[in-house]
Amino acid sequence: MAYIRLAQIDELEGTPREIAESGQAQYGKVLETWKAIMNKPDMFATYLPFLRTVAGPGVMDAQLKDACALYVGYLNHCRYTVSHRATSAAAKGVTDDQMRAIVGANWSEMPPAWQAALELTRELTVNPQNENYGDLPQAATPTTLAEAKKHFNDVELLELCMTIAMWNALSRFHRVMDFDLDMPEAPEGVKPE
Numbered sequence: 529m530a531y532i533r534l535a536q537i538d539e540l541e542g543t544p545r546e547i548a549e550s551g552q553a554q555y556g557k558v559l560e561t562w563k564a565i566m567n568k569p570d571m572f573a574t575y576l577p578f579l580r581t582v583a584g585p586g587v588m589d590a591q592l593k594d595a596c597a598l599y600v601g602y603l604n605h606c607r608y609t610v611s612h613r614a615t616s617a618a619a620k621g622v623t624d625d626q627m628r629a630i631v632g633a634n635w636s637e638m639p640p641a642w643q644a645a646l647e648l649t650r651e652l653t654v655n656p657q658n659e660n661y662g663d664l665p666q667a668a669t670p671t672t673l674a675e676a677k678k679h680f681n682d683v684e685l686l687e688l689c690m691t692i693a694m695w696n697a698l699s700r701f702h703r704v705m706d707f708d709l710d711m712p713e714a715p716e717g718v719k720p721e
Contacts, residue, residue, distance in 0.1 A: 529706065529708075530560065530563075530564060530705055530706060530707055530708070531704060531705045531706050532567065533567065534560060534563035534564055535563050535564075535566035535567045536558075536563065536566075537552065537558055537566075539566065540566060540569050540572075541569075543573045544566065544569035544570070544572050544573040547572065547573055547576050547577065548562065548566060548576075551576055557710060559612075559710050560608070560705075560707035560708060560710050561608070561698070561701070561702060561705070561707060562575075562576065564705050564707070579694070582690050582691060582694050583597065583616075583691070586683075586687045587683050587684055587687060588680070588683075588684045588687040588688060588691075590620050591620045591621060592641070592642055592645055593691050594617035594620055594622060595617060595622060595627075595630050595642065595646065596645055596646065596649040596688065596691055596692055596695075597609075597613040597616075597617075597691055597692075597695040598610060598614055598617055598627060598630060598631065598718070599630050599631060599646055599650065599653075600613075600649060600653050600692055600695035600696055600699055601613050601695060601699045601720070602630075602631040602718070602720050603649075603650065603653045603654060604653065604696065604699035604700060604703065604720075605703070605721070606699035606700075606702050606703050606720060607709065607713075607714070607719060607720055608699075608702040608703070608707050609695060609698060609699040609702050610714045610718060610719060610720055611709050611711045611712065611714050612711050613695070614627055614711075614712075614714040614715060614718055615711040615712055624715040624716075624717075624718070627714070627715060627717075627718045628715070628717040628718055630646065631717070631718055632717070633646075633650070635647075640679060641679035641680065644672070644675040644676045644679045644680075645676065645679070645680070645688055647672050647675070648668055648672050648673070648675075648676045648688065648689075648692070649692050651667060651668040651669060651672050652667050652668055652689070652692045652693070652696070653692065653696055655667045655668065676688070
């Protein structure tokens with residue numbers, strides 16, 4: 529059961545309601561995370577467009593963007609985020625085996641750009657709580673940052689880092705809210721424990 533009350537579309541007016549209805553039309557339902565955020569309509573009115581801008585089409589490869597988001601959810605042990613990102617990744621052609629390789633850090637068969645992005649994802653997810661700013665100010669090692677810079681241009685790096693940061697924030701939000709799954713369970717071997 530969700531930690532806070534979940535609002536409904538019919539409680540919204542104006543722009544927040546229009547945005548909620550567009551999301552419902554896109555997904556065929558109103559997602560649990562939206563219902564929580566709809567408790568503050570102005571926040572919801574900015575949240576969903578921002579999420580679409582970060583998670584939606586951009587210059588970065590869409591499969592890779594979802595792969596990194598899936599890995600963030602997995603590293604944060606968030607079943608809700610993993611469920612959503614696995615559903616999105618599958619819709620973009622990422623196979624169950626590829627998802628298992630992503631979360632299992634079995635990346636040797638993946639293109640070097642994917643390996644660099646996934647390592648950056650791991651470091652930006654795990655290191656901030658384990659490494660002091662003075663020891664690792666960018667939360668990723670210089671080697672990992674250089675490898676990512678080798679494979680991605682500035683706009684791709686912006687999208688990649690924003691994707692990692694956003695899904696870290698959302699997966700932690702999802703965990704504390706304890707939402708019921710509103711997307712299919714992630715494949716076996718991908719679900720966090």
